[in-house]
Amino acid sequence: AQTVTQSQPEMSVQEAETVTLSCTYDTSESDYYLFWYKQPPSRQMILVIRQEAYKQQNATENRFSVNFQKAAKSFSLKISDSQLGDAAMYFCAYAVDSNYQLIWGAGTKLIIKP
Amino acid sequence: GAGVSQTPSNKVTEKGKYVELRCDPISGHTALYWYRQSLGQGPEFLIYFQGTGAADDSGLPNDRFFAVRPEGSVSTLKIQRTERGDSAVYLCASSSRANTGELFFGEGSRLTVL
Numbered sequence: 001a002q003t004v005t006q007s008q009p010e011m012s013v014q015e016a017e018t019v020t021l022s023c024t025y026d027t028s029e030s031d032y033y034l035f036w037y038k039q040p041p042s043r044q045m046i047l048v049i050r051q052e053a054y055k056q057q058n059a060t061e062n063r064f065s066v067n068f069q070k071a072a073k074s075f076s077l078k079i080s081d082s083q084l085g086d087a088a089m090y091f092c093a094y095a096v097d098s099n100y101q102l103i104w105g106a107g108t109k110l111i112i113k114p
Numbered sequence: 115g116a117g118v119s120q121t122p123s124n125k126v127t128e129k130g131k132y133v134e135l136r137c138d139p140i141s142g143h144t145a146l147y148w149y150r151q152s153l154g155q156g157p158e159f160l161i162y163f164q165g166t167g168a169a170d171d172s173g174l175p176n177d178r179f180f181a182v183r184p185e186g187s188v189s190t191l192k193i194q195r196t197e198r199g200d201s202a203v204y205l206c207a208s209s210s211r212a213n214t215g216e217l218f219f220g221e222g223s224r225l226t227v228l
Contacts, residue, residue, distance in 0.1 A: 004156075042221055043203060043205075043221045043222040043224075044219050044220065044221045044222070045157075045205065045207070045217070045219035046219070047216050047217070050216065091156050091157075093156075101147075101159050101162055101170060101173075102149075102157070102159065102217070103159070104156030104157050104158070105156050106154070106155055106156050107154075107155070107156055
C-alpha cells in the first residue's frame with residue numbers, strides 16, 4: 001500500500017530565512033505525482049507545487065522548490081525568504097493515476113517568527 | 115462561483131441524527147472528490163465522481179455514508195445515524211481533466227457530533 005510520511009510535526013523559521021520540510025513515501029509504482037499543499041486556518045487546501053515522477057528536473061514555483069529523490073522516495077519542500085503569510089499546515093500528497101486520488105501525509109505545522 | 119463552495123461551514127448535531135453536506139464545484143469541472151480530515155491528520159479519501167457517477171467509492175467507511183451528484187455538478191454527502199467518531203472536517207475538491215490533476219478545494223464543512 002502507498003503511504004506518505006512527514007516526520008516533522010512542527011517547524012519554525014525566522015522571517016526571510018529558508019526552511020525545508022521533509023516528506024517520504026512508499027510505492028511500487030514507477031509513474032506517479034507528488035504534491036505539496038498548504039492549509040491555512042481557513043481550512044482551504046491550496047496547491048503549492050507539484051512534481052511528475054517521470055521528470056528528473058525539480059519543480060520550482062517562485063520561492064518554493066522541491067528536492068525530488070526518486071530512488072530514495074523523498075520529496076522535500078524548500079521555502080526561501082520565508083514570509084509571515086507562509087505560516088500554515090503543509091501537507092505532502094501522492095497520487096498514482098489519472099483519477100488523482102490523493103494519499104496524504106499527516107502534515108507539518110510551519111511557524112514563521114517575525 | 116469562482117471557487118468550490120461548501121455548505122454548511124459548521125454543523126453541530128446529536129448522535130443518531132442525519133446530516134447532509136453540500137459541495138458546489140467550480141463550473142465545468144467534471145471530477146469531484148470528498149475527503150475527511152480528522153483533527154491533527156491529513157485528509158482521507160472518501161469518494162470520487164467523474165460526471166454523475168461515482169467512479170471510486172472505496173473510501174466510504176461504511177453504509178451510513180452515501181454521496182450523490184445527480185446532475186454532474188453539485189454533490190451532497192449524506193451521513194445517516196451519525197456517531198461521535200464522524201466528527202471531522204469534510205473537504206470537497208473539484209478538478210478538470212484538462213489541468214492535469216490540480217485539485218481545487220473548498221473550505222470544508224466542520225461536523226461535530228455530540
